[in-house]
Amino acid sequence: MIDAEITGIILILIGLYGIITKSNLIKQILSLNILSIGVVLFFVGTGYVKGADIPIMPRAKVVDPLPATLMLTTLVVDVAITALALALILRIRGEEK
Amino acid sequence: MISLMVALPLLFAFFLSLISTFKLDKKFAKPLFIAGSLIPWLFLLISLKSSPFYEIVGGWSREGGIEIGLNDYNLYFLLAELIVFSAAALYSLKYFTNNTGKVYALLLLMHAGLIGSFISKDFFNYYIYMEIASVSAFALVGISEEKHAKTAAFKYLIFSLLASYLFIFAIGIIYLKTGYLNAELIKENLIITKEIDIALVIAFISLILKAGIFPLYFWLPDAHAKAPNPISALLSGIVVKSPIYGMLLIHETFSVNANLMMLLRIIAFASVFFGIVLMILQRNVKRLLAYSTVSQMGYILLSLSINSTLGVIYYSFAHSLFKSGLFLSAGALIDSQKSKNLKKLTYRGEPLLMVSILGLSLAIGGISPFVGSYAKNIILKGLTDYWVYLFYIANVGTLTSFIKMNYYLAKPKEVKAKSRSLYKALSFIMMLLTLTFGIYFGAEIKLISDVLSIGIALILFVILKRFNVFEIELKPKFERSMKGIAEEINFYAGMFGIVFLIFLLLSFF
Numbered sequence: 001m002i003d004a005e006i007t008g009i010i011l012i013l014i015g016l017y018g019i020i021t022k023s024n025l026i027k028q029i030l031s032l033n034i035l036s037i038g039v040v041l042f043f044v045g046t047g048y049v050k051g052a053d054i055p056i057m058p059r060a061k062v063v064d065p066l067p068a069t070l071m072l073t074t075l076v077v078d079v080a081i082t083a084l085a086l087a088l089i090l091r092i093r094g095e096e097k
Numbered sequence: 098m099i100s101l102m103v104a105l106p107l108l109f110a111f112f113l114s115l116i117s118t119f120k121l122d123k124k125f126a127k128p129l130f131i132a133g134s135l136i137p138w139l140f141l142l143i144s145l146k147s148s149p150f151y152e153i154v155g156g157w158s159r160e161g162g163i164e165i166g167l168n169d170y171n172l173y174f175l176l177a178e179l180i181v182f183s184a185a186a187l188y189s190l191k192y193f194t195n196n197t198g199k200v201y202a203l204l205l206l207m208h209a210g211l212i213g214s215f216i217s218k219d220f221f222n223y224y225i226y227m228e229i230a231s232v233s234a235f236a237l238v239g240i241s242e243e244k245h246a247k248t249a250a251f252k253y254l255i256f257s258l259l260a261s262y263l264f265i266f267a268i269g270i271i272y273l274k275t276g277y278l279n280a281e282l283i284k285e286n287l288i289i290t291k292e293i294d295i296a297l298v299i300a301f302i303s304l305i306l307k308a309g310i311f312p313l314y315f316w317l318p319d320a321h322a323k324a325p326n327p328i329s330a331l332l333s334g335i336v337v338k339s340p341i342y343g344m345l346l347i348h349e350t351f352s353v354n355a356n357l358m359m360l361l362r363i364i365a366f367a368s369v370f371f372g373i374v375l376m377i378l379q380r381n382v383k384r385l386l387a388y389s390t391v392s393q394m395g396y397i398l399l400s401l402s403i404n405s406t407l408g409v410i411y412y413s414f415a416h417s418l419f420k421s422g423l424f425l426s427a428g429a430l431i432d433s434q435k436s437k438n439l440k441k442l443t444y445r446g447e448p449l450l451m452v453s454i455l456g457l458s459l460a461i462g463g464i465s466p467f468v469g470s471y472a473k474n475i476i477l478k479g480l481t482d483y484w485v486y487l488f489y490i491a492n493v494g495t496l497t498s499f500i501k502m503n504y505y506l507a508k509p510k511e512v513k514a515k516s517r518s519l520y521k522a523l524s525f526i527m528m529l530l531t532l533t534f535g536i537y538f539g540a541e542i543k544l545i546s547d548v549l550s551i552g553i554a555l556i557l558f559v560i561l562k563r564f565n566v567f568e569i570e571l572k573p574k575f576e577r578s579m580k581g582i583a584e585e586i587n588f589y590a591g592m593f594g595i596v597f598l599i600f601l602l603l604s605f606f
Binding site for chain 2: 005012019020023024028029032035036039042043046070073074080081085088089091092093095096
């Protein structure tokens with residue numbers, strides 16, 4: 001069975017491939033987003049415990065909630081960065097004309 | 098207590114963005130900004146007494162909280178950050194004229210991010226704060242009015258983020274294998290496995306990309322040269338030190354395998370020499386200084402690769418002081434003479450700037466008793482056999498390129514305007530600081546070797562001049578259009594991929 005970590009690594013590689021091959025700035029930013037989603041998936045996957053329940057108490061065996069909460073921060077960074085990058089692309093476009 | 102060092106600049110950044118929304122910039126922006134940038138000094142001085150110490154924010158247990166601390170490892174990083182930022186902050190008071198509230202808010206965010214990354218003892222916390230600092234750095238490069246500054250900011254953004262994501266991926270692997278993010282806890286419970294070795298390679302390569310060390314330097318010259326003057330000083334002075342602190346944190350936590358260390362040493366020397374060659378070929382003074390950063394970061398990595406922790410700390414500190422000083426004084430000249438071309442700039446008629454630039458050039462060339470010589474001595478002590486000669490050659494090369502810079506700046510040219518006295522004073526203070534810290538650390542006076550290296554550098558300079566090396570024109574490899582930028586990013590990302598693979602393969606065979 002393919003698990004979350006492997007999927008994450010595959011997504012990271014797809015993102016890297018996109019940055020290397022795409023010749024459109026917006027597509028490059030999207031590739032970077034795919035890469036970041038890969039990282040998030042990988043991280044969330046590290047917290048997975050087989051057969052465990054959601055981490056709301058009281059339960060006997062729960063998954064590790066820490067990676068998921070950490071990844072919230074990364075997701076917020078992603079949003080901010082994507083906005084900044086798109087704004088920069090607009091300005092580059094404006095400079096070119 | 099020490100966490101307030103980060104919290105207060107963040108708070109002031111919030112106030113600044115608030116007042117800029119209400120268009121009250123003129124009244125309140127400057128005092129708020131100055132307060133936000135200088136307040137961390139207070140906390141550093143208070144906590145200095147009880148150094149070294151650790152604390153967990155919020156009083157949680159070590160497993161559950163975020164650990165921060167102040168000890169010999171990060172004290173000089175923090176001190177450099179505060180000195181460089183205070184100088185750049187005073188410089189920016191006169192430099193930025195419109196939209197001040199927003200610019201100052203970004204600057205304070207960078208301040209908080211840098212301090213936060215330097216005090217953290219926890220890998221995830223370190224990543225978050227480094228990210229805050231770099232995100233504001235992208236925006237601050239982007240606000241420059243110079244042509245193609247946005248392109249530079251975009252390139253910086255893509256590569257810096259690529260590095261961040263890979264770094265956090267590496268931390269993910271470490272978390273998966275050890276179950277901790279805290280450096281101390283990882284160290285206590287560490288069992289080195291193949292996965293951790295791979296994670297370390299990924300972490301190092303991503304931090305090398307973020308620090309702009311050859312062969313992954315490509316975003317650095319553009320970003321550092323095109324940013325506004327005080328921002329360049331910050332970027333070259335202290336923002337690139339934040340990945341270095343990460344490397345140090347990793348180096349102190351894990352025992353890095355010997356193959357990787359050897360590889361790091363080789364690229365460190367490659368970076369030193371590559372930077373010097375390109376410095377000799379530059380005509381734009383800011384680009385010259387930016388390539389000098391590539392070369393100097395090589396020294397820091399070299400020091401890390403020979404396990405000389407002290408060397409990393411002191412060289413980072415020294416480099417922060419003289420590089421930001423050089424950027425500030427070059428910025429003062431650029432600001433009044435409206436050019437960046439070495440052939441049009443001059444410091445004739447500006448004695449204070451002349452003394453500052455000469456002093457800082459000597460400091461970067463490792464001439465005693467400036468702080469650079471002390472740091473270089475520490476690294477030199479850790480080197481053996483033929484590496485020592487390479488180090489001396491590199492030192493002469495650095496001096497040659499700075500002799501070249503001073504040669505052009507010393508030629509008399511028509512000057513229309515004088516530099517601002519604030520800029521001159523700040524440059525001079527930075528020069529004095531490099532001298533004071535050199536004497537304070539107790540740098541040995543090595544008259545013979547200093548005179549010898551300056552002499553050889555002068556001869557080399559004359560030879561290079563004779564063969565018209567300084568007239569060689571470098572053509573940009575990629576055209577300056579949307580398509581050109583995309584191709585450039587493709588090319589360098591591909592290069593990053595290849596270097597990444599080579600690193601992974603060579604570290605294990």
